[in-house]
Amino acid sequence: MDKPAPRRVTIVDVARHAQVSTTAVSKVLRNAYGASPAMRTKVQQAIADLGYRPSAAARGLRGQTYTIGVMLPELRNLFFADILDGITAQLGDSDYQVLLAPGCNGEKAEARVIDAMIDRSMDGLVLIAPVSAKSRLNEVARSVPTVVVGRHGSSPAYDSVTDDDIAGAALVVEHLAGLGHRRIAHIEHHETDRVRLAEMPNAQRAHGYREAMIAHGLEDQIDIASTSYTQAGGYLGARQLLDRPVRPTAIFAGADVVALGALEAIAEAGLSVPGDISVAGYDNSALAAFGPISLTSVDQDGRQMGVNAARLLIDRIDQRDRRTAQIKLSPTLVIRRTTAAR
Amino acid sequence: MDKPAPRRVTIVDVARHAQVSTTAVSKVLRNAYGASPAMRTKVQQAIADLGYRPSAAARGLRGQTYTIGVMLPELRNLFFADILDGITAQLGDSDYQVLLAPGCNGEKAEARVIDAMIDRSMDGLVLIAPVSAKSRLNEVARSVPTVVVGRHGSSPAYDSVTDDDIAGAALVVEHLAGLGHRRIAHIEHHETDRVRLAEMPNAQRAHGYREAMIAHGLEDQIDIASTSYTQAGGYLGARQLLDRPVRPTAIFAGADVVALGALEAIAEAGLSVPGDISVAGYDNSALAAFGPISLTSVDQDGRQMGVNAARLLIDRIDQRDRRTAQIKLSPTLVIRRTTAAR
DNA sequence: AAACATTTGGAAAACGTTACCCACATCACT
DNA sequence: AGTGATGTGGGTAACGTTTTCCAAATGTTT
Structure with a gap:
């Protein structure tokens, strides 16, 4: 039996x-x-x-494996899950099977996973918010068709899909300024590496914030707390901002989790949102949408990003030496109950 | 260049x-x-x-691919992410690479993904909460070492790791009864399939609820709303329960999301938690732990489940014909602010 | 010193596909 | 009828490993 x-x-x-x-x-x-x-x-x-x-193994030895590898830094991040949905939706009825590596945080884990995918003769790679050195990414892309998602900057070797983080930051500033706020502060993810400073979304958001403030004649109101994109970072950043001689009336957090930490700090300080301080986040995660929180946030269409990434990848697999493309999507602002006129 | x-x-x-x-x-x-x-x-x-x-492809043709495939129904479920953490932690420094398929909901997607993994000559499979027919699971396990996580019942072909859902339900009932509640209702995920009725965690929870009620002499108070393990299901279930001639004083929701929906319905009915009604969930997800919600919930150590699954799998890869084992872990109750004495 | 066991290293045949050719038949046009 | 193009099908050599032998060298026991 x-x-x-x-x-x-x-x-x-x-x-x-x-x-x-x-x-x-x-x-x-x-x-x-x-x-x-x-x-x-x-x-x-x-x-x-x-x-x-x-047998994919036998196929891989000569031709294709019909496997697309997706690397993403963190499984728990719902935005990444949206991207993944887009990728699988686009690839759903093709012959390709999507496989992903569980959260690979940090350059080392990232390298290991990418190598593992190349070792397995995958036909194409989607790298979501990779932190590896650019030279490494180029090298990878030279050995296997690659699309990079969520990292700005262009490459001769890989295609990229990003959301316009500068525009997203501008949306927030514009919204808050429109509500009469002038002291609009920002909590950013601290970044030191030169290349990342130019290419990572967090840096772009901070940059967009500065530009938008200038555009609205609020140059002298620019105030940035530099912590990290975590709840703790948000808490800490908000504490710093609340301790300023003149308190901001609005805080633009670089990510929803950061906003959450900020809300915590604000509540702890005995202040109300949006009565005393308006707070806006970024990513429009499920957290932001959740009723009791109801956080104003910037929405990136992750799903659409995934769809585009998958398309670009299939294109490149079919035609390895076409020019690389950069797709940039426009974010939208979802206004909820944490922002109000001052 | x-x-x-x-x-x-x-x-x-x-x-x-x-x-x-x-x-x-x-x-x-x-x-x-x-x-x-x-x-x-x-x-x-x-x-x-x-x-x-x-080259994994070449290896796969003769020997192993050093790849472990993980199938899970839903990426957004944080409990599954915990399991995955356990698996990768255990396998982290071995030669094996873990790859997972993005959310495969439903028997069809499940079949497709499992086939894809077998096609890719994976050395072992971890199936998390699979819904496929048992015969199918046995067949799969016969062709590749397999561990099933989160589904009760034993098999001659695969090992399994589960949490003791009956004990979990009992913990909740005991806690609520200890607080003086007698009218303790339950919201379950409706299940019709015979095998699943015996093997799926949701069914076990409902079963455990019934048993525990009887054990506490509350047999005549048993009251079950049969909807689904979703927020909407929780809302609907709670509405049904609130409409009873005699309202329950406590609701045991089969999952945290269900509890969330229930909280919504209760608030809408103008009742307070835990003043008027106590609510308990299951899974102790991040949602439950989140401050403003602070839901009493049953904690399954997902990470530990993952660790065990990985161990069993490696064991079986080394020794394909050893007897199958069933590991059952004990849940614990995390008491928070949604349950109180009546 | 003979007989046997163990260690060390390699030759060659798989494994299941695909890619590159070549052969033949058919068809259309001179 | 001759020439070339096109359609149809197959033979066979890769692809990069592992596995199964086998042989030689070395060590150990009689």
């Missing part, structure tokens, strides 16, 4: 059953040129009869 | 560089018997010199 699993059926079995050559079967499998309709149906019948499934 | 990526270095290159046979290199790679220490160091040096990395 507990039979030891029969040998897997191979292309040879199919060929024999259909009375054709293995070459013919392979052609049918790949929709390749050189197989008559009659032959196609015959082979397909045999495949169905035998329940044949191609 | 945009050089076209040099050919990958293979085992043959390493062998030549180290002046040994490819067999020797292979032996060193796998720590196999038949290689002297001197030869080991020589080969390892060559591997390092050339930056050689084995």
Whole structure:
């Protein structure tokens, strides 16, 4: 009863059953040129009869593995999950299977995972918010079709999909300024690395904040607390800002979790939101939408980003030497109950 | 400058560089018997010199791929993320790489993903809360080492790791009864399938609820709203319960999201928690721990479940025909602010 | 010194596909 | 009929490993 699993059926079995050559079967499998309709149906019948499934390992040795690897820094981040949804939706009915590595935080884990994916002959890679050195990314992209999501800057080797973080920051400042706020502060994720300073979304948001403040004639009101994109970072940043001689009337947190920490600090200081201070976040995560919190936040269409990434990747797999493209999507502002006129 | 990526270095290159046979290199790679220490160091040096990395595709054709596949129904579920953490922590410093398929909800998607993993010659599979027919699971487990997580019942083919949902439900009932509650209602996930009724955690929780009520002499107070494990399901279930001639004084929701929906309905009805009604959830998700919510909930140590699953899997890969094991972990109750004496 | 066991290293055959050719048949046009 | 283009099918050599032998060298026991 507990039979030891029969040998897997191979292309040879199919060929024999259909009375054709293995070459013919392979052609049918790949929709390749050189197989008559009659032959196609015959082979397909045999495949169905035998329940044949191609071995990805064997395929990988010569051709494609029909596998797309996705690397993302953190599984718990819902925004990343949205991107993933977009990718899988776009690839859903293709022959490609998406596989992802569990959260790989930090350059080292990232390198390890990317190597693992290359070792497994994946046909293409989607790197979400990678922190690796740019040279490394270029190198990777040279050895396998790659799309980078959520990191600004262009490359000759990989395509990229980003959200316009500068525009997103501007949306927030504009909204708050429109409500009459002048002392609009920002909590950013501290960044030292030169390249990242230019390419990482957090840096872009801070940059966009500064530009927008200047554009609204609020240059002298620019006030940034430099902590990290975590709840603790938000708490700390807000504490710093609340201790200023003149308190800000609005805080633009670089991420929703940061805003959450800020809300905590504000409540602790006995102040009310949005009565005393308005707070806006970034990412429009489920957290922001959650009723009792109801945080004004910038929405990046993660799903759309994923869809675009998948499209670019498939394109590149088909045509490895086309020019690289950079897709930049526009964010929108979702206004909720944590921001109000002052 | 945009050089076209040099050919990958293979085992043959390493062998030549180290002046040994490819067999020797292979032996060193796998720590196999038949290689002297001197030869080991020589080969390892060559591997390092050339930056050689084995091709998983080629390996898969003969031996192992050193890849573990994880299937889980939903990426956004934080409990699943905990399990995954446990798996990767346990496998972190082994040679195995964990890859997972993005959320595969439903029997069809599940089948597709499992097939894809088998096609890719993965060395082992961890199936988290699978809904497939048991016969199918057995069949899968016969063709590749498999551990099933979060589904009760034993199999001759696969190992399983579960949390004791009956005990979890009992914890809740005991806690509430201890607070003086008698009218303790339950919101369950409606289940019709026979096998699932016995094996799925949701069914076990409802079962445990019933048993515990009886054990506390509250048999005549048993009251179950049968909806689904979603926020909407919780809302609906609570509405049903609140409409009863005699309202329950406590609601045990089968999952945290369900509790959230229930809280919504209760607030809408103008009742207070825990003043008028106590509410308890299940899973102790981040949502439950979140300050403003502070939901009493049953904690399953997902991480520990993952660790155990990974251990069992590696064991089975090493020794395919050992007896199957079932590991059952004990949940604990985390008491927060949504439950109080009546 | 003979007989046997163990260690060390390698040659060569898988593994299941795809890619690159070549052969033949058919067809259309001179 | 001859020439070339096109369609159809297959033979076979890769691809990069692991596995299964086997042989030689070395060590150990009689």
